[in-house]
Amino acid sequence: MGKIQNLEYILVHLDGVLLKNILGPILYSMMNSFNIQYTLEVERNILARPLEEIGNYLRSVHKISLSNHELFETYLTFRAEYESNTVIHKQNGLIDFLNRIQALGLKLIAYGGAPKEYFNQHLSEHLIYFLEPRYIQTRDFRPGLIEIMNQLNVSSHQIIFIDEEANVGRVAISNQIPFIGFEDNFAHSFQPLELKSLNLDYSVSSLNEITEDLLLKIDSSLNRINPKY
Template sequence: MTGFRKLRAVALDCDGVLVDDTYLAMIAGFVTGHGGGYDAAAERDVIGLRDIVVAEKITRLCRLGQPPEKTLEQLWAARREYLAEHPIRVAEGARDCLEALAKLPVRLVCYGGRTREHTFDRYLGDFVDLLDPEVPYVSINEHRPGVDHIARRVLGVAFDEIVFVDDVSRVAEDARAHGAGFIGFPSSPAHARQREFMASCGVRHLPASLAELTPELLRTVDEELATSTHWPR
């Protein structure tokens, strides 16, 4: 494939895109299990933020009457219980997808809210040779939603030179605010609201599987970014 008009980088979220999401269903269960209401407004409010901010919001939502640090400890315990019943799996087609994207003239990176060792090395380490040799993974918990951090501070590209692939609508909103590319990947039944949020935000591309995250789709996004038509006016 010849060069793109605009795209210089592709950033893929780990949790929910390349491996199973382990947060949405767990957080919903935690909130309802602790007396809180978990509706669309609650999900929009708590998902996609720094861990401690999520804990602060859930503490208020559930009226727990305790420091958010305590709530965060309980959330991590709940996640461990969730993982015992729902072990993390690499998404079907992950290798084929990355192999196809690795052939493109772009920097290909992964990102997530945990340290590199926590998820990336453990589940996706075999794919590291397909990713950017300098920055295969970016940890964004302290920089969420992460668009500015990854594009400008880590990769040094303009916002309209990068596309993000993520399962959370807050990243879509951040990408739109900065004029960056975005492909939505609401990958499970627990993502039903995220799909709705993305659609209302103006996300045009919502592939149903990694098999649909193709070089051809990226060429379409590149053309949209080059002509300022990626986001609705």
């Protein structure tokens, strides 16, 4: 096994990477209830965006009359209904992925907009793999990459993010933060197309593709940022 030289943390989106995507189906149903056609533009202006930006977009472009608070409450209602009627599945290959990360000595933390209780509920059997705080909720500072890095007090060569949302990838690219795009499996999602348009250096369609070799390759590429190695 090779040795990681630069990376210390691996931050993984909860909904869509560790767990099967439920954000897409919820957003799709919510937009249908507003009689809004579900398009690439809708995803681009909502996914991984702050609530204020989402509200401004829906009010100005789609003439939705709800306040930010009302929009969020509506989302919570749709989410609660979806969760109560749907079995939340873990991504295929999760256990092997967790073991690979542990074997490489990387510090694993999950993040996302969902409350920490949701993380604990669905990954309770695997908490030993995650470093405290184990999960960082980004609801109030989307997409959250810079805020997470500040919270952990790390530089860009010490951390990598894995996410299925292109807006997260855009922030990673603009700030030279290592990033792996994860292909969304939701039938109506435009995120695979969006991620492809970013010309990412690293993109996968399953946790099984996030191999030791891939992570070592990414780590080695960071020597130019952290030339002491």
